[in-house]
Amino acid sequence: MADEFRPHPGIPRNVVHFLDQGSLLALDAALRALDAAGLGSGAGDARRFAVADGLPYRAPGQGAMFVPYGHLVARTLGIRGPVVTVAGAEASGMAAIVQAARIIARGDADVVIAGAAQALQRPLLEHLQALSGERALPFDRGHAGMVAAEGAAYVIIEAEAHARQRGAAVLARVAAAAETFDPLAEPTAVADANEAGRLMQAILGAAGYLQNQVDLLVSCADGRPALDVADGFGALRTFGRHAYYADVTATAGSLGQLLAAGGPAAVAMAAEAMRRGQVWPIAGLETPVEGLELAFVREVKAAKLDCVLVTSLGTGGVGAGVLLTAP
Template sequence: MTADTRSHRSGRVVVTGRGVVSPLGLSWPETWAGLLDGRSGVARLTGIETEDLPVRIGGEIKGFDPEAYLPRKIARRMDRSVQLALVAADEAVRDAGLEITPELAPRVAVVMGSASGPTRSSVAAQEALAQRGPRAVSPFFFATSSVDAAAGEVSLRFGLQGSSTCMTTACATGSTCLGEAMRMIRLGVADVVIAGGVDDSITRLDINGAAMSQALSRRNDEPEKACRPFDRARDGFVMSAGAGVVVLESEEHARSRGAAVHAELAGYGATTDAYHVTAPHPDGLPAQRAAHQALADAGLTPADVDYVNAHGTSTPKNDTTEAKVIRSVFGDRAESIPVSSIKSMTGHMLGAAGAVEAITAVEAIKTGQVPPTINCDDPEDRGLNFVPHKAQTHEVDVAVSNSFGFGGHNAVLVLRRWRPAP
């Protein structure tokens, strides 16, 4: 076997908890309901001044009051992105029914990533320094402004004493964190990992910077129609905020405490394009290799896959390349597999995207409902089933979730229905 097809599995890893904060809702049930309804969370931005910006739309978190979830003293020291991560982690731990005892704490790890880190705090601190002087900068800034802030705060929140790690692979961050967490459990260095991703980069600096790079959609007058994955009229992605967190456990640990299992995280593949700082490899060859790695890791083949949760950013090059990847990996079956991008509704939550999309794949397995790709009115590839406009009913035993990031990062996850060994 080659390195790309060799499996090193040493145990099964299961998903027992899920938590999400997104532009569609402040919990996973709210977000899932919005996805099935085909509702867009993209709107005119209200939290920042946008009149002089070329892009004035995005996916903000609506109605979020951190003090409804966190003590005021703790909430005040955190960047908004870290607050979102804690709320999603709380939901995931509750969903898992997980009790962190002193005996368990050393065996629970955290892998929490962010593409941008606490950018809101950094922008605010710089503005305070420039406008009001040195004493206006918060004494918490230095300790809480690094990209690993969410990982550290989640560990503090639950008293976790396993390793606490932050990983960053641009737009693939959430998937990378889940995949590497799975590997940690297989290696036996943790029994439980709280894993996921978060970002809230809705600042004037970030919006303008992404707009100037020509990455963002400029459909300012039709925000709900701006994110158009795989549609010929797409003109860029939509910046959004969000957090997605899962509780992963070894099969043995989940069984020992009688946990309800949502699905199995069965495979992970990761490669790098080494092609361009922003553009994907034109033929998607490294991304194809990541998909084949993930399937081999799961002991599966393309013939076993029932649903693809696409990266689907709505950028011209990404979507064209991803369609090529799907056709190459699945061959003659490509046109019979539903392929959908929830970014059409959530926008691009950056570091959170892959984690929320993996959770979506889990829910498709549990419910047999595949969320739609809205705004896909004129698909570039007319043969693929992009689940246009409305959710579809499909029996899903195995789902693939793609994540591809700037810098050439590729991460692919394989999730499957949980069938415990006899």
């Protein structure tokens, strides 16, 4: 319940009452991610910490943010390393994770707080109304729209040497991260299956992995027919005769479409699934879209997850994703 929400105690009391909903969600989630990683205040050199933040989804004509959430996080924590803010509609949070992986790979920081927050203001809800349905049914023939949700999700991406030195509990490794753009996609439409498949292939290629090495695909399908078809048939084309090797699940049937925060939430759930050795099902899936022959997860199941592919497609043609491997 909303009235049961208690902000993270690390948010200064003289600040919390001045934050809007999105800012509060972002700061709360970032602080909880640091806690989960065992990185409290003063845990390291502030110059070696960074933030990669995805801009929230905005309706056409809706006013832009004055201060991005990533800047708020960095100011509150006293971070002095790079602070990167990226756009990409629903894929912006995942694009931020891609940027975080690159920051670590370049050696520009030891620790990056990466993710996004999404609040639902009235202009955005009105804009999304035409794309919304009563229930989110990813990949199901009855899919008729998404169910928008608000929230925030941040993950901690850390240089391996730094994590080992402090004895961190590593949930997964980022084997590869990639992003694509489709210039032919309309500003209010997602890319097609060819582009979705190109994104998946780019991620696998960057990691040097084959299709039959993937144990689980966490899809960005959310109940919008165009997105379900794009990511579903993109996976079918990418995996080909190995389509039944990798399990396929999605988060939007359970969490709703978290928009900018959807990608980071999927990454967090994928890492947790790897830790537990357990895969969650696609909520609401009864009869898959015709011709979409994938190994959909229908109920909670135990699984050894050594390699997980997570995708995110945003309106306007943006695509981003990561490949996680077991630590």
